[in-house]
Amino acid sequence: MALxxxxxxxxxxxxxxxxxxxxxxxxxxxxxxEFENHPEISSYDDLYAFSLKNTDEFWGTLAKSRLSWQKxxxxxxxxxxxxxxxxxxxxxxxxxxxxxxxxxxxxxxxRIALIWEKDEPGTQVxxxxxxxxxxxxxxxxxxxxxxxxxxxxxxxxxxVSPMAIEAMMACARIGxxxxxxxxGFSAEALASRIVDANAETVITADExxxxxxxxxxxxxxxxxxxxxxxxKRVFVYKRTGNEVSKSSLDICLEEQMSxxxxxxxxxxxxxxxxxxxxxxxxxxxxxxxIAHSIGGYLLYASFTQQTVFNYQPGDIFGCVxxxxxxxxxxxxxxxPLCNGATTVxxxxxxxxxxxxxxxxxxxxLKINQFYGSPxxxxxxxxxxxxxxxxxxxxxxxxxGCVGEPLNHEAxxxxxxxxxxxxxxxxxxxxxxxxxxISITPRPSAPGAHIEGGMPMRPFLGQQPCIVGNDGKxxxxxxxxxxxxxxxxxxxxxxxxxxxSKRFVETYxxxxxxxxxxxxxxxxxxxGYYQITGRMDDVINVSGHxxxxxxxxxxxxxxxxxxxxxxxxxxxxxxxxxxxxxxxxKESIKETPEEIIDDLKKVVKTKIASYAVPDFILITxxxxxxxxxxxxxxxxxKIAANKEDELGDISTxxxxxxxxxxxxxxxxxx
Ligand code: PRX
Numbered sequence: 043m044a045l046x047x048x049x050x051x052x053x054x055x056x057x058x059x060x061x062x063x064x065x066x067x068x069x070x071x072x073x074x075x076e077f078e079n080h081p082e083i084s085s086y087d088d089l090y091a092f093s094l095k096n097t098d099e100f101w102g103t104l105a106k107s108r109l110s111w112q113k114x115x116x117x118x119x120x121x122x123x124x125x126x127x128x129x130x131x132x133x134x135x136x137x138x139x140x141x142x143x144x145x146x147x148x149x150x151x152x153r154i155a156l157i158w159e160k161d162e163p164g165t166q167v168x169x170x171x172x173x174x175x176x177x178x179x180x181x182x183x184x185x186x187x188x189x190x191x192x193x194x195x196x197x198x199x200x201x202v203s204p205m206a207i208e209a210m211m212a213c214a215r216i217g218x219x220x221x222x223x224x225x226g227f228s229a230e231a232l233a234s235r236i237v238d239a240n241a242e243t244v245i246t247a248d249e250x251x252x253x254x255x256x257x258x259x260x261x262x263x264x265x266x267x268x269x270x271x272x273x274k275r276v277f278v279y280k281r282t283g284n285e286v287s288k289s290s291l292d293i294c295l296e297e298q299m300s301x302x303x304x305x306x307x308x309x310x311x312x313x314x315x316x317x318x319x320x321x322x323x324x325x326x327x328x329x330x331x332i333a334h335s336i337g338g339y340l341l342y343a344s345f346t347q348q349t350v351f352n353y354q355p356g357d358i359f360g361c362v363x364x365x366x367x368x369x370x371x372x373x374x375x376x377x378p379l380c381n382g383a384t385t386v387x388x389x390x391x392x393x394x395x396x397x398x399x400x401x402x403x404x405x406x407l408k409i410n411q412f413y414g415s416p417x418x419x420x421x422x423x424x425x426x427x428x429x430x431x432x433x434x435x436x437x438x439x440x441x442g443c444v445g446e447p448l449n450h451e452a453x454x455x456x457x458x459x460x461x462x463x464x465x466x467x468x469x470x471x472x473x474x475x476x477x478x479i480s481i482t483p484r485p486s487a488p489g490a491h492i493e494g495g496m497p498m499r500p501f502l503g504q505q506p507c508i509v510g511n512d513g514k515x516x517x518x519x520x521x522x523x524x525x526x527x528x529x530x531x532x533x534x535x536x537x538x539x540x541x542s543k544r545f546v547e548t549y550x551x552x553x554x555x556x557x558x559x560x561x562x563x564x565x566x567x568x569g570y571y572q573i574t575g576r577m578d579d580v581i582n583v584s585g586h587x588x589x590x591x592x593x594x595x596x597x598x599x600x601x602x603x604x605x606x607x608x609x610x611x612x613x614x615x616x617x618x619x620x621x622x623x624x625x626x627k628e629s630i631k632e633t634p635e636e637i638i639d640d641l642k643k644v645v646k647t648k649i650a651s652y653a654v655p656d657f658i659l660i661t662x663x664x665x666x667x668x669x670x671x672x673x674x675x676x677x678x679k680i681a682a683n684k685e686d687e688l689g690d691i692s693t694x695x696x697x698x699x700x701x702x703x704x705x706x707x708x709x710x711x
Contacts, residue, residue, distance in 0.1 A: 071466075072349040072485040076103050086487035093503040094529060100503060101130070101532055105341050109380075110145050111136045112310045115337070121530035123555045126546035130338035130532045131313035138317055138336050139178055139215040140308050142379035147175035154384045156204050157358070159403055161251040161390040166407065169204050171382070174211070177204070179306035180299040181212035185243070187302070188275060188293070192217030192309055195241040195319065199223045199232060199263055201250035202365050202389045205279045205295070207375055209245045210365070214317060214336075217309040218243075221319040221331065224366025225250050225257065229265035230648045231329075235321050236270040238331055239539060244273055245295070247281040253394040260286040267291065313337030319539045320368055322474040323589040324548060325560070325578035331539030332368075332474045339477050340380055342533025346478040346501060347377030349485045350468055351411040351440045358437070360386040360409035362400065362418070367586070368474040369444055372533075373413055377478070392418045398429035401460070405433040412460075413442040416452050417584040420615050423455040430459050440484070442468040445585025446617040447573055453494035471497035471573055473559060474587075475549065477533030480504050481571050496572035505529040508565050509553045516565075524577055525563035526556040579674070581610030581618045588620070588653055596648035597622060597641050602630045607664050607672045608655065611681035621681035622655040623703070625664055634660045657681070659710055663699045665691070676700060680707050 069078065070086045083089050093100040098118035105115065115134025121127060137144075146153065151172035158167040169177075190196065196218045200206035206222075213220040221239050223232050225247075236244065244267065250257035260278060264287050267273045279295040317336045321329040353359055359378045363369035365387070378385035386407060392400055392414075400422070404412060422429070441461050448456075448469045457467045471481040481497040481504065483490075492498070500506050508516045508523040516523055534557065538545040552558035562574040576582060579590045590608040597606045604627045613619035624641065632640070638658045645654045665673045679688050685704045691697045 068488070070485050071488050071490065072352045074349060074485075076107055086485070086490070090500075090502060094505055097503065097529065101341070104345055105131055105134075105337065105532070108344060109136060109337065109341055110141055112140075115313060119530060119532075123528075123530060123550060123557060126542075126550035128338070128530050128534050128536060129314055130335075130341075134313040134337055135310050136313060136337060136340075137215060137308040137311055138340055138376065138380075139182075139211040141340055142214070142376060143171060143175045143178055143211055144308065146379075146382040147171040150382065153382065155379060156207060157384060157386045157407055158204050159386055159388045159390065159407070161254065161394070163390075163395050163399070163402075164406070167204065174204070174208065176304040177208045177299070178211040178215060179304050180302040181208045181295075182215040182306045182308075183302040184277075184295070184298040185212055185218065186216055187298075188243070190216065190218050190243055192311070193316075194218045194243065195221055195239040196243045196245060197221050197223055197232075197236050197239065197241045199225055199244060199246045199259060200279065200365075201225055201247055201252075201257075201259070201281055202370070202374075202387050203247070203279075203281060204387070205247070205281075206365055207387065210318075210375060215306060215308045217311050217315060219316045219318055219333075221321070222366050222371070223321065224364060224650075225259055226366070226652065227650045228647050229262045230269070231650060232262060233266040233269040234328060235331070236266060236273060238321075238328070239319055240272050241270075242272055242274040243277070244275075245277045245279070247279045248286040249282045249284055251282060251389065253391040256282065256284070258286065264289050311336055314536070316536070318371065320371060320474055322368075323580055323587040323592060325580050325589055326591050327589075329589070329592070330541070330544065330548075332535045333537045333539045334477055334533070335536050338532030338534070340376060342478040342531060343372040343377035344380035346533075347373055347383070348381050350470060350479050350482050350501070351413070351442060352466075352484065353378070353381060353383060353411060355382075357383065357410040357439075358386065358408055359383050359411050359413075360388070360404065360407065361413040362386075362388040362392070363413070363415070368477070369413070372478050392422060396429065397422050397425040398433060401430045401433040401435060404435050404438060408437040410437055411440045411442065412438060413444065415445045415585045416443055416448045417446065417616055419443065419448070419452040419456055423452060423459075427459050435460065435462065438465050440468060441465045442470055444470045444472065444479075446582050447575070448495060450495045457494065466492060467494070468492075469495070469497045471561075471571070475535040475559075476527070476531075477535065480527060480531075481506060493570060496566075496570055498570040500571070503529065503531050506563070506565075506571055507556060508563060509556065509558070513553045515553060515556070519565055519569055520567045522564040522574065523562065524552055525559045525561045525571070525573065526553060527559065528556045581608075581620065583610075583613075583618055583620060583652055584616045586652060588649075592649060593620065593622065593645060593653055593655065596645050596653075597624065599648075600637070600641055600644055602626050602632065602637055603641070605664055605672075607674060607677055609674055609678045609681050611678070613656070619656040620653070621677075622658045623664055623677055624658055624660050625662060626660060657710065659703075659706055661699075661703055661706060663696060665699050665703065666695050667693055668695045670695075677703075680704055683711075
């Protein structure tokens with residue numbers, strides 16, 4: 043019987059694969075079986091048009107065939123972008139962990155779910171779907187035995203590891219809402235996220251390991267918990283087993299899980315119940331807890347993972363993002379696992395032990411799709427190409443990038459050196475708020491051209507538009523303005539946790555009936571989209587969003603600081619660097635150097651290392667309008683060494699201050 047099952051399964055997978063190869067060349071660069079024989083669809087353009095015109099039929103069909111529902115949904119969508127409201131698959135009940143783990147553990151127990159590429163070079167750990175399921179159940183039982191229940195928020199502050207993914211899945215199984223915090227954030231940043239979510243539970247590790255260095259996670263959690271009185275328990279996983287600080291709230295995770303049952307009954311949840319919160323920076327105030335719900339997010343993450351990357355059964359999917367960011371959520375964890383894929387979880391950094399790390403890993407693990415960041419590529423292309431070419435990369439089929447513009451040099455290196463001009467390069471545009479990829483060269487018509495340096499085409503079901511200064515949607519091509527999305531999609535964020543007013547005001551007020559991304563874009567004469575950068579006071583450092591206000595707030599707390607203004611400037615490696623202009627109070631005892639040092643420490647302590655400004659310029663005054671508003675436009679030009687483009691400064695209260703600033707900037711460089 044078992045043999046027959048294996049043969050049938052093999053034949054089935056093979057048949058699907060052959061069909062994929064045969065059909066892929068028909069309508070779309072990727073096989074989408076649900077619409078292959080649809081009477082209205084005979085080309086990719088038809089499929090795209092159908093996805094916009096028949097939104098409910100399009101997404102409803104996919105949701106039925108791709109997700110396992112405990113109770114079928116009654117309506118597909120109920121959305122009103124004017125009100126910032128979206129509901130998908132109402133009436134439907136499902137569980138994300140059942141979809142991502144349990145159903146595959148039943149169908150293909152021995153298939154590898156996770157390949158943990160540990161920090162230590164050459165060390166990998168394979169976890170099958172059966173093992174992942176059992177571990178998830180043990181963790182779910184552990185959490186429940188400590189009183190954690192549906193709707194509770196659980197903060198996960200962990201290294202990229204199977205245990206972290208089991209924690210996410212265990213939360214999903216019991217209906218708790220996870221909030222993964224990147225394990226590089228400081229104690230204060232972690233505390234503010236714990237408090238905002240009012241979380242009683244934190245799951246962490248003794249230490250993290252990255253690039254051969256130990257990171258004291260538990261110590262940071264202990265500090266954070268001192269300032270977050272809501273926390274009642276801290277589960278600690280032993281990543282290194284070293285002696286670390288202890289607190290009365292600690293619970294040893296492995297010990298608890300070893301006693302727990304590997305059998306667990308998954309909670310039956312509504313499609314619109316929250317799956318997770320993920321904090322991201324905005325232009326004002328504290329980071330926002332972007333909230334995603336179960337059904338829509340899961341469908342969107344998994345559908346995009348399969349179709350953008352042309353993932354096929356048996357492929358090894360390698361997204362090297364950290365699970366602390368949305369890319370990790372959608373394309374390391376939820377998207378691939380929902381599709382029953384084998385997903386690589388990468389704990390290390392691209393240059394450890396040397397700049398060949400990614401490509402050695404590609405050869406050893408036989409990775410088929412590689413998804414990374416422009417910053418890492420810009421860093422790696424500085425080294426000799428032999429770090430790439432000495433490894434066999436013939437397994438690679440699709441290369442992808444996200445987080446910031448992929449400049450031509452990096453695109454061309456990725457395409458030519460890494461991909462040997464064989465692989466499609468997908469420059470994908472999306473955000474924490476979109477849940478998954480929204481603009482991307484693939485899928486597309488078979489053989490459609492890919493142009494370097496831009497994400498190009500809307501994903502299926504997506505209708506980007508450009509809103510001009512007048513708040514109106516621009517018609518025609520060759521237009522530039524605010525990048526908005528005009529059609530609701532299942533993966534869109536549902537709210538900002540605890541602040542639905544801010545959600546509506548931030549994303550749905552620029553122009554009626556569209557979602558505003560915060561980015562600017564140019565729609566070229568051929569209709570392709572190119573991102574021009576953020577339009578708000580958010581800067582993008584190595585693909586990570588940072589609000590200038592967050593950094594200013596941190597520095598303003600220094601006793602000697604009177605006022606600060608932070609701007610971004612073009613940075614060769616990081617995309618954008620951070621430049622802080624700081625004016626001090628009078629009669630300061632410390633030297634400027636000491637204050638600069640202090641300020642760097644303050645930012646590191648309050649936010650994270652990556653938020654520390656590259657330059658801090660101490661100045662006597664900041665340029666302001668007569669009404670007292672800091673002229674950031676001028677500061678941006680100075681930081682970018684474009685003092686000849688300062689424009690009209692006559693409206694300033696003190697135009698003289700500008701020449702002094704330019705002078706000090708030049709002296710500092
Ligand atoms: O400015 C855009 C930039 O990253 C922002 C979203 O950041 P986050 O929510 O942290 O998610 C990053 C990973 C999805 C966007 O508003 N961005 C993302 N992808 C691109 C990009 N900028 C240019 N080109 C891209 N492909």
